[in-house]
Amino acid sequence: MTVRPDYALSRARYTAFLFTIVGTETRDAQNSGEDITVLTALTRIGIDPWEEAARLAVLPRAEAAQSLAATFVNLPDTRWALGDAAGAARRIVDTLPPLNHRAPPPLGSRIFLSWRFWAAGGLVLALVALNYLRHRA
Structure with missing residues (x-):
């Protein structure tokens, strides 16, 4: 729920x-x-x-x-x-929560830390390997 x-x-x-x-x-x-x-x-x-x-x-x-x-x-x-x-x-x-003064990570580091990036990269590598093995046989 x-x-x-x-x-x-x-x-x-x-x-x-x-x-x-x-x-x-x-x-x-x-x-x-x-x-x-x-x-x-x-x-x-x-x-x-x-x-x-x-x-x-x-x-x-x-x-x-x-x-x-x-x-x-x-x-x-x-x-x-x-x-x-x-x-x-x-x-x-003064009762408001304090500001978080940390800057957000740069866009590039956020992309590489994302599980979606790594999942997509793994999928692409698997497809390339399958294609290579199919053409080799």
Whole structure:
């Protein structure tokens, strides 16, 4: 049985970020006084939370915090001063997983490490050997 992408472990690395509390709803909101998480905030404004977390994770931390602060300021049923949003965003961005600074291997080495490359090479050699033996006999 395959796991739906929504429940894949690859998304688990964003759990701390997505479930960090952003703030509390205003008193005149429908759910007045309830805590708002990053997950809730992004969902309310129509942004896929896991895609946004992945996007922010690869940005420099300052740029990610600035983008997240702009999101907080635009949240319905909350009131944010830009300075407050920026401070909260800097704190929350620190919960994103660290960047993997290793560069991907060059294309050539990836091809030679692939089992498909070696399987295709073996198949070609087998066909050449069969053809040679057929013409020799």
